[in-house]
Amino acid sequence: MKRLFLLLLILAVVACKKTAPTAPATSTTPTTSTTPTTPTTPKETAIKTTTIALQLAGVSPENLGTALDRSIPGTIHYVQNNEENLIIAPTLFYSEPLIPSIHLKRKNNEWTYIANYPEAAMGCGRDSKLLDNNGTVVFADHGIEPSQVTWPFGNILIAKTNGEKLTWTTISKERGFYHSIATGDVNSDGLTDLVGLHMGTKGTWADNLHTYLQKNDGKFEENRNLISYNNWLGAYGAGAVLIANILGDARPEIIRADYRVFPAYPSKRYSFAIFSFSSTTGKYEFVKTPGVFGFASTQFGVTSMKAVDLDKDGDLDIVLAYEGDQTNGVEIWTNNGNGDYVYSNQRLEYKFNELQFREFEIADVNDDGWQDIVLNGWGGNLFKVDQNKGEVLLNNLVWKNANGTFERINTPNRVILGQMPTYMKAFIVSNKLKFIGIRGTSDGKLIINDISPVF
Numbered sequence: 001m002k003r004l005f006l007l008l009l010i011l012a013v014v015a016c017k018k019t020a021p022t023a024p025a026t027s028t029t030p031t032t033s034t035t036p037t038t039p040t041t042p043k044e045t046a047i048k049t050t051t052i053a054l055q056l057a058g059v060s061p062e063n064l065g066t067a068l069d070r071s072i073p074g075t076i077h078y079v080q081n082n083e084e085n086l087i088i089a090p091t092l093f094y095s096e097p098l099i100p101s102i103h104l105k106r107k108n109n110e111w112t113y114i115a116n117y118p119e120a121a122m123g124c125g126r127d128s129k130l131l132d133n134n135g136t137v138v139f140a141d142h143g144i145e146p147s148q149v150t151w152p153f154g155n156i157l158i159a160k161t162n163g164e165k166l167t168w169t170t171i172s173k174e175r176g177f178y179h180s181i182a183t184g185d186v187n188s189d190g191l192t193d194l195v196g197l198h199m200g201t202k203g204t205w206a207d208n209l210h211t212y213l214q215k216n217d218g219k220f221e222e223n224r225n226l227i228s229y230n231n232w233l234g235a236y237g238a239g240a241v242l243i244a245n246i247l248g249d250a251r252p253e254i255i256r257a258d259y260r261v262f263p264a265y266p267s268k269r270y271s272f273a274i275f276s277f278s279s280t281t282g283k284y285e286f287v288k289t290p291g292v293f294g295f296a297s298t299q300f301g302v303t304s305m306k307a308v309d310l311d312k313d314g315d316l317d318i319v320l321a322y323e324g325d326q327t328n329g330v331e332i333w334t335n336n337g338n339g340d341y342v343y344s345n346q347r348l349e350y351k352f353n354e355l356q357f358r359e360f361e362i363a364d365v366n367d368d369g370w371q372d373i374v375l376n377g378w379g380g381n382l383f384k385v386d387q388n389k390g391e392v393l394l395n396n397l398v399w400k401n402a403n404g405t406f407e408r409i410n411t412p413n414r415v416i417l418g419q420m421p422t423y424m425k426a427f428i429v430s431n432k433l434k435f436i437g438i439r440g441t442s443d444g445k446l447i448i449n450d451i452s453p454v455f
């Protein structure tokens with residue numbers, strides 16, 4: 001976990017300056033400027049670049065620029081009420097001040113600053129998921145990673161969109177190193193629940209998986225009993241959690257993925273483990289793991305995972321992103337129909353200097369009916385090919401599904417953005433792939449690239 005951000009530090013060469021927090025944050029109205037749509041190849045690709053000058057009380061422009069550059073896991077796009085929204089959770093990552101989260105909307109095809117939220121200043125928004133289609137978003141914050149003092153850890157937060165306003169709630173009662181969050185109805189009452197995964201906790205809840213059940217009033221209540229560890233012995237690390245109905249019963253399963261913990265706490269390897277609801281015990285019990293294959297043999301562990309039917313045989317396969325000492329990659333694990341997963345030997349792996357990513361999106365980028373894998377790139381010469389021109393190769397961010405077999409796209413899909421985004425993140429908007437590029441500047445500007453690619 002720490003490795004990603006050591007690398008982010010290398011990526012973001014701007015030095016952090018610690019600034020003393022001042023008065024409670026009240027933002028002034030930012031100014032917005034737009035550049036004309038940049039000519040690109042292929043020319044069907046639509047690009048809109050917007051530069052927004054931000055001012056957040058108590059945050060220096062330099063810190064704001066740095067924190068925007070490091071916001072990649074904490075950025076989410078969603079549609080509510082036919083409006084496109086972005087929430088960005090900036091972070092200095094190694095030091096305070098914590099930076100307020102930023103809310104933007106796309107109005108008349110222009111990304112527009114709406115507000116900032118000091119109550120949602122996260123140490124590191126490491127993961128986020130949509131709770132519904134009505135603008136409710138959950139964030140997992142693992143906190144900053146200062147080098148000299150004990151890590152403070154973070155919380156699980158929810159943002160509700162109400163027109164121009166976000167209402168934030170912190171649902172965790174004790175701080176944890178929340179690295180992953182999953183949504184699903186785990187108690188079959190029709191309300192979407194949460195399972196957060198922590199890699200270390202400050203409180204009394206030592207289990208890696210923290211279940212929060214949604215109540216009728218929309219609030220969330222912790223539940224320490226729904227997941228049983230009777231069949232699952234300790235000393236296993238974890239990096240990601242997923243809720244998906246991969247076994248053929250009425251309830252979704254809870255899947256946790258391997259991440260080796262520090263050498264002082266040796267962790268057994270297992271790839272991923274499936275917990276299924278037992279009507280006998282009334283709890284989720286560990287039922288199976290596909291065993292130690294693929295990343296689990298040699299790499300640190302899983303940074304994100306999704307369940308999707310990639311081979312169109314009617315069952316959900318697993319895609320996971322992993323990180324190691326010198327490489328990162330994605331792997332496909334195939335479902336045999338009974339929730340018995342087999343490592344498929346289909347792996348896309350890059351050295352850090354080639355391509356850096358820890359998350360991905362699933363999208364049918366070429367409308368052929370087969371779900372492709374799109375990487376959320378933030379570095380590497382296969383992605384950022386010319387820093388000066390802001391030239392990126394989108395084809396290298398896609399792993400194409402050719403009738404169930406994955407292959408790289410070798411035909412260049414070149415986009416020139418003028419200024420190189422620090423990272424690009426893939427989202428599905430109206431069933432179409434969109435990339436959002438983010439860059440912060442040392443004078444406190446946010447540069448957003450809104451890219452609708454054609455493959």
Ligand SMILES: [Ca+2]
Pocket residue numbers: 184185186187188189190191192193213214
């Ligand atoms: Ca529920």
Ligand SMILES: [Ca+2]
Pocket residue numbers: 244245246247248249250251252253
């Ligand atoms: Ca099931």
Ligand SMILES: [Ca+2]
Pocket residue numbers: 308309310311312313314315316317335
């Ligand atoms: Ca399948």
Ligand SMILES: [Ca+2]
Pocket residue numbers: 363364365366367368369370371372401
């Ligand atoms: Ca496709």
